[in-house]
Amino acid sequence: MIVRDPGLPFLPGFPLGRVELARLCSLLLEALGLRGCRFDLRLVDDAGMAALNRKARGFPGPTNVLSFPSGEEPRKGAFLGDLVLSVETLAREAHLYGQEPTEHTARLLAHGLLHLAGLEHGETMDALTETAVEAAAGAFGRAFAQIP
Template identity: 50%
Template sequence: MSGTAEISLEIAHEAGSWDDLAAVESLAQAALAAAARDLSANEGQPFPEDPPEVSLVLVDDAMMAGLNGQWRGQPKPTNVLSFPAFPLDPGGMPGPMLGDIILARETIEREADDLGKPADEHITHLLVHGFLHLFGYDHIENSDAERMEAIETRILASLDLSDPYGETEPV
């Protein structure tokens, strides 16, 4: 029997100017709860009885560039990195620890400005995106990217946020 679609969230502020940590935590709780509910209801994703934990790590561009270089061979900042605690295929039962989602403040703010949207909306999208990676979703192949983007779009729509990819059809 699978548990309810709930997530336990731990936040670590490692570097950078993340002024209102309570607001970021609230945003993360809402985004991850919506994503968990959606995966359970629409993708048949099982959840363990005890809510699995996600670690949200808040960093600056310098720290993100170091992590991106170390783990992906790209020594430059990026907006979000996800590190699953255990390999998981979409639909597989997660363990007690899902993994880490790492966000870089300066890159996120720069991208939000370029997109003409509030930083909180962009952060929400990146949280959902990173969360899906923890469940084994990826965007390497076009068909996988289309599926992942459609799921993201559907989750964001449940939060009254626009499609970050333009006109993606929800699945």
């Protein structure tokens, strides 16, 4: 399920509609070998993310994505957990890193999904994230510049 916090702005060029996000999430799950798994995604602003980051991790300020694994083994039909994505941080980082908005969205979602599947930061996570982003880019075409 995809939930947008009330009052969250729609940003031009970002795949933040339900249809676009659902398609992107589906592509990423398949690319990561998690086809058939489920998760919930919540889109928030920086203020919402900062409050959640402080409560969940004890860190001040917003972050880009938070993962809350369910503890279920990643298998078909499993509920992996919850992801929370800060739309404002996403927009800022995409601009800062010179990435297409959809590419950066895919990167953050893939990273979060891998945490839900039990992976920790490191070379394996980085490689799998990039593989998933490339697979999604191939499906979306034109390096994510347009979403059909």
